[in-house]
Amino acid sequence: MTPEVQKIYQILLEKIIALEIEPGTRLREEALSRSFSLSRTPIRDVLKQLEADGLLEIFSQRGSYVSKIDLDGINAIMYIRASVEFDAMVACSNVLTPGDIEEAKRILALQESLLQEEGKDKKEFANAFFAADNAFHSFLYDKAGKGAVLALLNRTYPYYQRFRFLTGYRDKKESENLYEIHKRMLGDLERKDLAALKEDVLAHNYSGLSGIQSVIHDHPDWFLKQE
Amino acid sequence: MTPEVQKIYQILLEKIIALEIEPGTRLREEALSRSFSLSRTPIRDVLKQLEADGLLEIFSQRGSYVSKIDLDGINAIMYIRASVEFDAMVACSNVLTPGDIEEAKRILALQESLLQEEGKDKKEFANAFFAADNAFHSFLYDKAGKGAVLALLNRTYPYYQRFRFLTGYRDKKESENLYEIHKRMLGDLERKDLAALKEDVLAHNYSGLSGIQSVIHDHPDWFLKQE
DNA sequence: AGCCTATAACTTGTATACAAAAATCGTAAA
DNA sequence: TTTACGATTTTTGTATACAAGTTATAGGCT
Secondary structure (H helix, E strand, O other), rough: OOOOHHHHHHHHHHHHHOOOOOOEEEHHHHHHHHHHOOHHHHHHHHHHHHHHOOOOOEEEOEEEEEEEEEEEHHHHHHHHHHHHHHHHHHHHHHHOOHHHHHHHHHHHHHHHHHHOOOOOHHHHHHHHHHHHHHHHHHHHHHHOOOOOHHHHHHHHHHHHHHHHHHHHHOHHHHHHHHHHHHHHHHHHHOOHHHHHHHHHHHHEEEEHOOOHHHHHHHHHEEOOOOO | OHHHEEEEEEEHHHHHHHOOOOOEEEEHHHHHHHHHEEEEEEHHHHHHHHOOOOOEEEEEOEEEOOOEEEEHHHHHHHHHHHHHHHHHHHHOOOOEEEEHHHHHHHHHHHHHHHHHOOOOOHHHHHHHHHHHHHHHHHHHHHOOOOOHHHHHHHHOOOHHHHHHHHHHOOOOOHHHHHHHHHHHHHHHHOOOOOHHHHHHHHHHHHHOOOOHHHHHOOOOOHHOOOO
């Protein structure tokens, strides 16, 4: 993919993840071609990529639709992420220096300041907290020597990112909850309390499910019906 | 992708995974078009898909090459799979009935009979043992209610499958080793010996690394040079 | 009104010509 | 011999016309 086309892919990807383009929305090759002033061929490449990401479903001769959220799949990803994160955090607890702990606390302080800031609109806040959240986890994975593992997890599951936007970042209360869990995790790491760490890692990775019912209520058509 | 094109994708995918098409091999759109009697457009879709799988690298106006094996990436995948498998097997040990254990032993017996059969050529044996290996793990994940998790892991990392072919199935001795680990794992599950289970899960997921040095020696050009 | 059918419109799949960039090759000069 | 340069070839990217299948629509029939 040429850089210009890559950029179009990024634009669509981010809009789908941030739910600006809602699940179920139809994407038309020709309409996109006109709006980006390109022929259908490179646009098709972009749509194929989104399909590979699990964010788009292309039906032959019928149309392409932004995929709905599959809660079974989300559960499977959460299970994977929680398993890996616990192992990585155990490894992390064995190598963290007091200086590292201080640095992690500074990253957390940034999250707190974001929560206390007023006036930011929802989207701006979501993106900022998303970045701060990633920074915290990246730091800990890197310290454990498992930065490549987190990168692989993040790169591999683009539609999990959409789920995180769905519950964690759109609602400030959920973000506060994430922040509290982060604080607890850091305390667990400091005390090397593996039992508490396990509990908090699970709470962290499954936290998105707590507020999901209200989202399902507000937007039932965003979700895949389970058989 | 239309079923016919999907089939072409499967053919190439399997050949790459089975290392019949070696890492570094150049794939030419026009040559493939001619050999499959199709135009370049659908062939390009197939190559794009292989690129998304991490099995092909497409360089603009330069050419497409089957990707070399990235041992760092393989390590990250192994870490993920080992973490998840341990959790899943712990969950499994809590629900396995004596009847389930018997069934698992029957699946293992199939693996043993494959090992004792003579006369099969390497490729045939590799495919058969690969299937038997999958059957064993699928059975246990399913019993733990985590079949979707294993499916996601397998679907998400196609180039890990190639690595398994590289070390686990091409060499009969490695397959014997896998079989021994499977037996131990099943014993651990039966006795609910979590410490031994952890050890054997790790041994299972990292077993591919044991014979890798000789493969690197024989085919140094198959591997990505680490910086 | 309700239903069936045929036609038209729409949407993605495929073929193909051309564009753009990179690699290759040959030639000539140092 | 080596090197530099330019034309040719090679290869993927893009535009576009057409094919094939699906859906929507309109009209007529019961």
